Amino acid sequence: MTPSSAVTSTIPYVLQRIGIVMTPEPGNPLEAEGVLNPASGRAPDGTLYLLPRLVSDGNISRVGLAKLIIEDGVPVGVEREGVVLEPDRGWERGADHSGVEDPRTTYLAELGVHVMTYVAYGPLGPRAALAVSEDLRSWKRLGPLHFHYQDDLDTDLNLYPNKDVLVFPDTVTGPDGVESFAVLHRPMWDLSWIAPGAGEPLPAGITDPRPGIWISFVPAAAVRDDIRALTSLGGHRVLAMPEKEFEALKIGAGPAPIRVPEGWLVIHHGVTGELIEGTDQQPKVNYAAGALLLDGDDPTRVLARSEEPLLSPETADEKDGIVPNVVFPTAIETIGARTFVFYGMADSKIGVAELVRTDA
Template sequence: MAGFQMKRLGLMMEPEPDNPLEVEGVLNPAGVRGPDGQFYLFPRLVAKGNYSRIGIARVKFNADGDPSEVERLGIALEPEADYERRTDGGGGCEDPRISYGEDLKRYVMTYTALSSRGPRIAIALSEDLFHWQRLGLATFRPYEGIEFNGVDNKDASVFPVAVPDPQGQPAMAIIHRPLFPGTRPEETVCQLSSREVDLHRESIWISYCPLGEAGDEPYYLSHFELHDRLASPVALWEQLKVGGGTPPILTRHGWMVIYHGVHELAEPSTVAHKLCYSAGILILSQEHPRVIRYRSPEPVLTPELPQERMGTVANVVFPTAIDRRDDLGLPDRFDVYYGMADNRIGVARLDVPESLPTGALADPPRAKRSLPKGDQSQTESRRDVPITIKKGSSPTCHTQP
């Protein structure tokens, strides 16, 4: 195989007729193997007024081992805490990601809590996937004058094992992308034909919670003290925004994250800006995840099907869950579950190549740190410098329909 390729397997979930909990969509699920070895999805269920709950469903597989349908099992989380509810009675628990924390011996769910303050990252723990203990909103210490607290934030996920923080200590690490004012794609699309990217405010970040200080008190796990900037927009298909996607999962090449990028569709006949959400690949060093080993120059999945091009939000594929098919004896095979136009859930197959493709994108350079030999990369070379992105035509797509 020449590189990373994705093949669609089909539609997994869509709103049930006459189900008021799903009248506005079923989308953006978390996914994880349970204690029983089965694979569970945790879809966002959207009721009238954009009121979201997190459901739970068991995935069923056909004779070939491909995911084919789901069995709905109820609700995992619904808005109850004050940080999940608005004063007008609305609110939401949205877009979860789940990893099994091997050091914690518990499942860790990150999700978007929607209150009157806006979207924020919330965290919950579980031992069995059916009963969840809320830890509250994630908090972040400032970094070089950047204040993360009080800023809209979403699409977060955690590593399943402890990784070294910037001081070399083991930590629970979270990937997130703060939505600083002016950095939403609806805002960046209105800027000039070329713009200077603010590297600190338009990037995906890794933040760290030292495990050694958590002790027996799990609430400490929601406080993140140190930070590394991970990735900024560099390619045309992500020129307006980059953000999180599936939780980090270990491959033969290192930690893989399927992230999302946003660009503007080239439709000169229309006045309004039309956005397109696509998916790409990040491969991070297993030992030092802040080091990018590979970044796909073009998307591996982009809206093509009618269900992806038309829906609650048009032209969206949004990866949020991933399943390594160890159960089939295929550790290089992954099933990727993704939101389709903010209304349905699809699944696609990704087979990881034996070697990393050449021609990977380089991220803007950053401050150099001392790393073990073999982990140095062109992304760890010098102080942060701004980059300029020029708008262009829609990127090509290598997705196999």
Template sequence: GGVLNPAAARSPDGRLYLLPRLVAAGNYSRIGLARVITNRHHVPSRVERMGVVLQPEAPYELNGRSGGGVEDARVTYFKPWKLYLMTYTTYGPHGPRVAAASSIDLIHWRRIGLLRFAPHHGVDIEAVDNKDAVLFPEPVKAPDGRAAMALIHRPIFDGVAGFLDQHHQPGMWLSYAPLGKLAGPKQLLFGQHHLLASPEQGWEQLRIGAGAPPLRLGDTWLLLYHGVSGRIAEGIDQQQAVRYAAGMLLLDTRDPRKIVHRARYPVLEPELQTERAGIVPNVVFPTGLDVPRANVLDVYYGMADSRIGVARGRLADLMAISAG
């Protein structure tokens, strides 16, 4: 097993927590909780483990093959509702699907259920495999002009008849749930689906998927994502011939369907021994962002499906890319 792919968020008292995927035998996954502890130089150095916050219990999280799974959480603090919202991948009887949970303190979580999607050109998105879902931290303007919660996710349309056949390389989709008078997440229905980005470069040729939830940088949203190259073997959970690297998009805050900038090259790729050797070798998989102080960005990511790493960069550098 491994401890990997953590969500990252700050609690109401300002402490930083990670919510990693905890993998046991048979690829059975739970979601844990750990508090980040920094050294005297204010650099993250270790964690205090605080147990498990979510494990496979609901019917949509259970299956007869591995027992089930809840994995690869991402956490967003949604300001209008004063709620932490977790999106995560479930491994139920029909394959991977996207579910959500909510919390007021990052420690105690309540299931919301599987996310609901309106059909897209006759295709039932709820019936296809889906992963890598992230929520925006504030309402955005939907294509129909209404204020909405926005979700980036990665449905896989393999074998689906019609125009979606062209999307054989899984990409990131943007969907909207109008907020209206909704006071909470249970009534959300995501629609107005838009293909945000598909693989373009060689390092992301097989598929791409969202990394950490979007972070506002001035007039843009910073979105880290993962890109996969290599070869995928059918029917194997822990691939051995793939390579995961991290890319970057900047989206327009007025209309997140518009990509302001897309980095041609990875911003993070497997270089360290701990990233190149592990349960799945050659993997960096970003899932959490933190801004510990002005102009500093920490990226929390999974290393080779085995452990957790953190990389530090300067926000000013990303802003310069945005301006240029």
């Protein structure tokens, strides 16, 4: 099983750095190890919010709520409004760790709900989970994602840790011709850190053990009947594997896809450097932002991908922090006629860059 071939083309977008919108609050124990990797969304009254990952001592993560301060159409800061999700469920807590990490949000307009995907860092390591809200403040957990068994993979995707989950904002046509909601995710094959000696048991047809972006589907009719159906995914296939130099180790999706004239634009992260076994906070890697362009009718088809990063760690705040050399995009919002991407800076702060079309 291999991803579809990319058409030789370029991504007509760049990210232009704007500045920092959120830094850890001095003396706040919930932010002692950083604020980073936010989700975003608009409240019913139109107010724009970030939902940042707040990391306390011991690498315990919660999801906060922070109203964006906008000046002259540009995000410049935040006003904190508390915590909206914390690891208070058993499956979000391990014996020596816990967390609800790296939220992403998608607003499903036809259902009137925000869907948050997040990483539940529980007894078996990182697992993808979903929650929903109508107001960004009160979140109802739908639970961990469940991947239907698929015979052609000759394995159970539920065995593997998974991260970087995104829900498309509109329905698409699934591989079986059924109107569906599409979901991007990134399974990780290395089981040794939760099952010593297990190694990397790869699904059938997968020969490259590096983490890449997968796509799965949920029939739209099932979701309209019961929102909990969003946790039950099928039609799994590889979407994109590491190809470019800045993605040499792995890639993962960033903010929810947005529609552009050519199709679906997916901002992603690519990782290079050296991975050290047995640690989550990797000190010898480099995270940069890239992009994929997917077919608007068939999102399993990659039309183009960026040859070079759209944004790389260059400033002191991106190069020095809890994990150095990290640009990690996780949220995207339009303010007026401009589009902004919010990203984690060295796992310590939150920055913002403007998405600019180069052929306009």
